[in-house]
Amino acid sequence: MTALLEVEDLRVAYGKIEAVKGISFKVDAGEVVTLIGTNGAGKTTTLRTLSGLLKPVGGQIRFGGKSLKKVPAHQIVSLGLAHSPEGRHIFPRMTIEDNLRLGAFLRSDRPGIDRDIQRAYDLFPILGERRKQAAGTLSGGEQQMLAMGRALMSQPKLLMLDEPSMGLSPIMMQKIMATIAELKSQGTTILLVEQNAQAALSLADHGHVMEVGNIVLSGSGQDLLHDESVRKAYLGED
Numbered sequence: 001m002t003a004l005l006e007v008e009d010l011r012v013a014y015g016k017i018e019a020v021k022g023i024s025f026k027v028d029a030g031e032v033v034t035l036i037g038t039n040g041a042g043k044t045t046t047l048r049t050l051s052g053l054l055k056p057v058g059g060q061i062r063f064g065g066k067s068l069k070k071v072p073a074h075q076i077v078s079l080g081l082a083h084s085p086e087g088r089h090i091f092p093r094m095t096i097e098d099n100l101r102l103g104a105f106l107r108s109d110r111p112g113i114d115r116d117i118q119r120a121y122d123l124f125p126i127l128g129e130r131r132k133q134a135a136g137t138l139s140g141g142e143q144q145m146l147a148m149g150r151a152l153m154s155q156p157k158l159l160m161l162d163e164p165s166m167g168l169s170p171i172m173m174q175k176i177m178a179t180i181a182e183l184k185s186q187g188t189t190i191l192l193v194e195q196n197a198q199a200a201l202s203l204a205d206h207g208h209v210m211e212v213g214n215i216v217l218s219g220s221g222q223d224l225l226h227d228e229s230v231r232k233a234y235l236g237e238d
């Protein structure tokens, strides 16, 4: 079976600085795969490249067996790849519901859109309670929920989440991680970028550790969670 996403020897540069130096990994349908690593390792650059926002200088990206090399960013969403970016990028003056509707901008099936908005409210009840309020009135964690809900509105085959736990309280972080687990149980395929290695590896099928543009270690979430070097470097153990 071909993987849903195949990344092969991917290289991405900002001018002369190579931020991603030839990484390879794959994501099978139904899996949660996580990229972990410290600041500047190249995780965000990888996701932005998969979304078509950055052009690689080398390597291959195949999604559903098809090369994304010549596909422009706006068409990548229509192929089924959705990105919930770092820092969220919600529209603060628009209502919560309108922010969700924006995520469905490529769809015209009104009943389906309404059903998926309801699904977002089932997943995150706070969004439903406050649907008519400006999104800027939400807390950081609630805005993260909105960004995830909006990404889901495009009915993605692959949902990419960039640091969904960033800046959240421990309780809010647990809630977001529980939601990711719930999405997985519903069959959503997820590529998760996280600095919180413990949380990400606990729910991931596979994980890859990135350091300065390279994948230095790969394994099942559980194996990496118990790997001594990972525990020392990323889980704060001596």
Ligand code: ATP
Residues within 6 Å of the ligand: 014, 017, 019, 037, 038, 039, 040, 041, 042, 043, 044, 045, 046, 086, 195
């Ligand atoms: P973070 O958690 O901080 O987002 P990351 O693993 O996602 O870290 P990237 O944001 O992908 O890392 O950054 C990888 C490298 O590329 C870093 O050295 C960073 O300074 C550099 N970089 C990122 N964006 C740019 C840019 N727009 N121009 C130049 N260099 C950049």
